[in-house]
Structure formats: C-alpha cells, structure tokens
Amino acid sequence: xxxxxxxxxxxxxxxxxxxxxxxxxxIDGLLAGAGYKVRSSDLRHVAQRIERLETxxxxxxxxxxxxxxxxxxxxxxxxxxxxxxxxLTESPKNEEMPxxxxxxxxxxxxxxxPEADRPEEAQLFLMHGGLGxxxxxxxxxxxxxxxxxxxxxxxxxxxxxxxxxxxxxLFLNDCxxxxxxxxxxxxxxxxxxxxLEGTEIMxxxxxxxxxxxxxxxxxxxxxxxxxxxxxxxxxNAVVPCGVISALSQLEELNIDVDPDDERxxxxxxxxxxxxxxxxxxxxxxxxxxxxxxxxxxxPLDVEFELEQWERCLKYINGVGVPREIQNILQHATAxxxxxxxxxxxxxxxxxxxxxxxxxxVLGECNEVQMIIDKEDDCNEIVSKSSSTEKIVLESLExxxxxxxxxxxxxxxxxxxxxSLFLLKSLTLRTCPQLTxxxxxxxxxxxxxxxxxxxxxxxxxxxxxxxxxxxxxxxxDLLLNLKKISLHYMHGLVSISxxxxxxxxxxxxxxxxxxxxxxxxxxxxxxxxxxxxKGERSWWEALExxxxxxxxxxxxxxxxxx
Numbered sequence: 414x415x416x417x418x419x420x421x422x423x424x425x426x427x428x429x430x431x432x433x434x435x436x437x438x439x440i441d442g443l444l445a446g447a448g449y450k451v452r453s454s455d456l457r458h459v460a461q462r463i464e465r466l467e468t469x470x471x472x473x474x475x476x477x478x479x480x481x482x483x484x485x486x487x488x489x490x491x492x493x494x495x496x497x498x499x500x501l502t503e504s505p506k507n508e509e510m511p512x513x514x515x516x517x518x519x520x521x522x523x524x525x526x527p528e529a530d531r532p533e534e535a536q537l538f539l540m541h542g543g544l545g546x547x548x549x550x551x552x553x554x555x556x557x558x559x560x561x562x563x564x565x566x567x568x569x570x571x572x573x574x575x576x577x578x579x580x581x582x583l584f585l586n587d588c589x590x591x592x593x594x595x596x597x598x599x600x601x602x603x604x605x606x607x608x609l610e611g612t613e614i615m616x617x618x619x620x621x622x623x624x625x626x627x628x629x630x631x632x633x634x635x636x637x638x639x640x641x642x643x644x645x646x647x648x649n650a651v652v653p654c655g656v657i658s659a660l661s662q663l664e665e666l667n668i669d670v671d672p673d674d675e676r677x678x679x680x681x682x683x684x685x686x687x688x689x690x691x692x693x694x695x696x697x698x699x700x701x702x703x704x705x706x707x708x709x710x711x712p713l714d715v716e717f718e719l720e721q722w723e724r725c726l727k728y729i730n731g732v733g734v735p736r737e738i739q740n741i742l743q744h745a746t747a748x749x750x751x752x753x754x755x756x757x758x759x760x761x762x763x764x765x766x767x768x769x770x771x772x773x774v775l776g777e778c779n780e781v782q783m784i785i786d787k788e789d790d791c792n793e794i795v796s797k798s799s800s801t802e803k804i805v806l807e808s809l810e811x812x813x814x815x816x817x818x819x820x821x822x823x824x825x826x827x828x829x830x831x832s833l834f835l836l837k838s839l840t841l842r843t844c845p846q847l848t849x850x851x852x853x854x855x856x857x858x859x860x861x862x863x864x865x866x867x868x869x870x871x872x873x874x875x876x877x878x879x880x881x882x883x884x885x886x887x888x889d890l891l892l893n894l895k896k897i898s899l900h901y902m903h904g905l906v907s908i909s910x911x912x913x914x915x916x917x918x919x920x921x922x923x924x925x926x927x928x929x930x931x932x933x934x935x936x937x938x939x940x941x942x943x944x945x946k947g948e949r950s951w952w953e954a955l956e957x958x959x960x961x962x963x964x965x966x967x968x969x970x971x972x973x974x
Contacts, residue, residue, distance in 0.1 A: 664693060
C-alpha cells in the first residue's frame with residue numbers, strides 16, 4: 414500500500430480567481446515546460462502568482478519568453494509558487510517596466526519584498542533540478558540554503574554531514590537512484606517539507622521522528638527491483654514504529670509503497686489508525702506501481718480531480734480486498750481503483766466503508782460486472798443496528814468509469830432512497846458490455862446530476878433502459894442535468910426511451926451515433942438549450958415530423974473531424 418501525490422496543474426482550486434482560471438495558453442506552456450509538481454494545499458497561492466505572471470506577460474512578453482527558455486525552467490522546482498516569483502523578479506527592472514506592471518506588483522502581492530531588499534535571495538535557494546547530477550553539490554553550497562531543489566537527478570547519496578541549520582524545504586523527488594536517507598537527517602531541526610517521492614529508498618531512518626517542524630512528508634519506497642529480486646534492506650518496516658506520530662506538525666502525508674514489499678504490513682495498520690496528529694489534513698494512498706506505468710489511460714483532468722480531495726486512496730494492480738484497504742477506505746474522500754484482478758463489483762469493498770467518498774474512479778478492472786449489487790450480502794447494505802435500509806454512496810459527487818470490459822450495469826436490484834443523491838458528474842468510457850445506465854430507482858435519486866458523458870459503449874440503446882411507472886413518467890427527472898455527451902454509441906437508438914428528461918439542459922454533443930434518428934425535442938427539454946454539437950450529415954438525417962425548428966438550427970454546431 415502507498416500514499417502518492419502526483420498533482421498536475423490542469424486547473425486550479427475552487428478558491429482561485431476568475432482570471433487565474435482563464436489564464437492564456439502562454440501561461441500553460443510555461444508551466445508545463447517546467448515539469449512542476451504542486452501541493453494541493455498550495456494551489457491558491459500558485460493561482461495568485463500565475464495571475465501576476467499573466468499580467469507580466471501581457472506587458473512584457475518578449476522578456477518573459479526569454480526567461481522561459483533559460484535555466485530557470487530547467488531547475489524544475491517543486492514549489493512552483495517560488496518558480497513563478499523567480500520569473501517575475503528576474504524580469505526587467507521596475508524603471509523599465511510599464512507603469513501598469515508596477516501597480517500590479519504593489520496591489521497583487523503586497524507580501525513580496527522588493528528585489529533590492531533581498532540581496533541574499535540567491536543564496537537561500539539551491540536549485541539543480543534535471544541536470545543529471547551524480548554527485549551532490551559541494552558542502553559550502555548547502556550551508557546557507559533554506560530551500561534545496563535537486564529533483565530529477567541521478568543522485569544516490571547526499572553529503573554525510575551537511576551543515577544545514579536553516580534548511581526548511583528539501584526536494585529530492587524523481588531521483589530514482591536515491592536509495593538511502595542518512596540518519597543525519599534528524600539534525601535538520603528547521604525542516605518543514607521533505608519530498609522523497611519517486612526515489613528508491615528502502616526505509617526511513619528512526620531519526621525522522623526528530624523533525625518536529627515538518628508539515629509535509631512525501632516518500633516512495635521500492636523494496637524490489639524490476640526483475641523481482643529483493644534489495645538489501647536495513648529494517649523490517651519501511652516506516653519505524655512511532656515515527657509518524659512524533660511529527661506533531663504534520664499536515665500532509667504521502668507514501669508510495671510496492672505492494673510486494675511485505676515490510677509494509679508491519680506498519681500500515683499503525684499509520685492508518687494514527688490519531689495523535691490533529692494537524693494532519695491531507696493524505697494520498699496508492700497501492701501499486703501506477704506511477705511507473707508507461708502509458709496511462711487516465712486523462713489529466715481526471716488525475717487532477719482526484720488530487721483535489723484531501724484524502725485519496727489509490728489501489729493499483731490489487732488482488733482481493735485486504736482488511737487494511739477497507740480500513741483506509743473508511744477515511745478516504747477519493748478512491749481510485751485501477752486494474753484490480755479479482756473484484757466483481759465495487760460493493761466487494763463494503764459500501765459501509767464508502768460513506769465519506771466524494772470522488773470515485775474505476776478503470777480496467779476486467780472482472781467487475783456491476784458497481785453496486787443490492788443482493789450482495791457482504792456489502793451490508795441493510796444496517797445491523799436497524800431494520801431500515803442503509804443509504805449507499807450518499808456523499809459521492811464524481812464518478813468516472815473507464816475500460817471495464819465486463820461491466821453490465823451500474824446498479825443491480827432495488828435502489829435505496831437518497832443513494833447517489835449528491836452525484837453531479839457521471840462518465841462512462843469504453844464499456845463494451847454495458848447495457849444499463851439509469852434504472853427507475855436511480856432516475857428518482859439523481860436530482861443533482863449536472864453532467865453525463867457516455868463514450869464507446871456500443872451495447873447501450875438508451876440511457877434509460879427500463880420500464881418506467883406511470884407516476885414517474887409524469888414527474889420531472891434529472892432536474893439539474895445540463896450537459897449530455899454521447900459519442901461512439903453505435904447501438905444508441907434513443908436518448909431516454911421516449912421519457913422526457915432534463916428540463917434545464919443547456920448542452921448536447923453527439924458523435925458517431927448512426928442509429929440515433931429520433932427528434933431531440935421528443936425526449937429532452939430545449940427551453941434552455943444553448944448548443945447542440947454533432948456531424949452535419951447526422952443532423953440533416955434526423956426524422957422530424959414537422960421539420961427541424963429554426964431555433965435549433967441556429968444553435969447547432971457541426972463537428973468537423
């Protein structure tokens with residue numbers, strides 16, 4: 414089992430400003446070129462600095478374009494906020510800048526000291542990321558540093574006795590040859606951030622417990638080589654007993670462990686049941702080597718969605734349902750289940766363990782036939798303490814399912830009232846045997862669903878594939894559904910089987926649905942519809958009884974591929 418944080422800046426947190434969310438393409442290019450990684454708790458500050466960088470680029474694009482190709486980009490600092498600041502401080506002096514730029518410096522970032530007041534700044538940051546270093550920098554280069562970035566290098570060791578009395582942040586992520594952390598690390602009394610994610614270290618030294626100022630700890634353990642042979646290890650536990658509980662200021666904990674390393678079993682339960690760190694807000698659990706995969710089928714926006722949640726469990730290449738996984742799942746707000754070998758339904762993990770889940774991503778679990786099975790005795794849908802039925806996935810807001818070759822349906826059996834009631838986004842991709850999406854019970858519950866995406870599910874002939882009672886036919890269904898995308902649906906003959914749905918629908922997208930020929934206004938509301946996307950040939954072939962209404966022609970946008 415493991416904790417892993419692989420945040421990518423595909424967007425910004427809900428707290429970012431509007432201008433940050435709509436930053437120009439040039440900003441994305443600069444940031445993507447940096448190979449950055451951002452802590453989820455830092456996203457708000459990053460967004461503010463990106464906004465300043467946007468202003469700088471508008472007023473001085475030539476100078477900042479030159480900076481983008483300089484060594485600053487190749488330093489690849491993990492703290493992107495500092496990197497953006499470095500772009501701004503290395504831009505032309507204030508007297509050479511337009512007046513508007515000077516105003517932005519004063520208004521947008523009042524806590525940033527002028528360059529003249531920071532003569533020793535260069536000495537406070539040691540940045541040598543992505544340079545292929547095999548030896549650490551000289552001892553004298555370390556002495557005054559407060560932040561050290563040595564990411565993506567070939568380092569295997571650090572200086573045995575570095576004089577780093579003021580060091581607050583140490584980033585060694587993606588140094589794949591780095592295998593051992595010296596016990597001397599316990600002398601870094603001021604250290605606040607220690608990032609060892611993507612390294613190959615065997616275990617943490619007991620001396621880590623002395624780092625009582627640490628707020629963020631990220632570490633990857635790999636006890637096995639690619640050929641399966643175990644390396645020489647120094648301890649029978651990857652995390653010594655009591656180390657985590659000693660870090661009283663810890664806010665963010667991310668650990669990545671090879672599931673074949675049995676030493677993890679010796680410490681996982683103690684870590685999961687840790688109750689002595691009230692400051693701990695964020696954790697990432699990944700089980701498996703998802704990060705080592707050459708090709709990932711998980712889109713970047715889905716990866717980013719997972720990273721927005723404070724407590725994320727990732728279970729990769731699993732077999733069975735270990736008790737430790739169930740224990741962690743009880744605390745998780747996001748769950749990523751990828752390439753599980755034996756599970757036939759999500760409810761095998763126990764729906765009673767998923768009460769806090771808000772985000773669920775399932776992929777390439779070839780044996781899974783349904784998400785929830787009402788008749789599954791082991792999922793304890795019926796409460797032991799009450800005769801009333803238990804609400805299932807009551808907190809879930811985001812559900813993304815992809816490449817599930819045996820999936821037949823989302824739900825089997827009766828649906829408890831208010832189950833999936835908070836679901837806002839549902840995506841189903843490449844599920845060749847999926848025939849059922851919405852049953853009558855689900856339709857009645859999904860009052861908050863806002864977006865539905867179904868792609869490459871050729872066995873579906875309608876998103877509503879069940880008999881609907883007369884009472885339900887006269888009710889408004891999917892009240893808040895605003896976006897529907899149906900792509901590569903060769904079997905689709907109807908959107909909702911003649912049932913009128915989505916009174917607030919704003920956006921429709923169709924592609925490669927050759928058998929969908931019924932008029933749209935028979936099934937969905939067009940009162941608030943703002944855009945319909947699809948092939949021109951498909952649109953013109955729709956069988957309207959009285960011709961296509963002119964107002965629909967006006968909002969139709971042809972897809973040209």
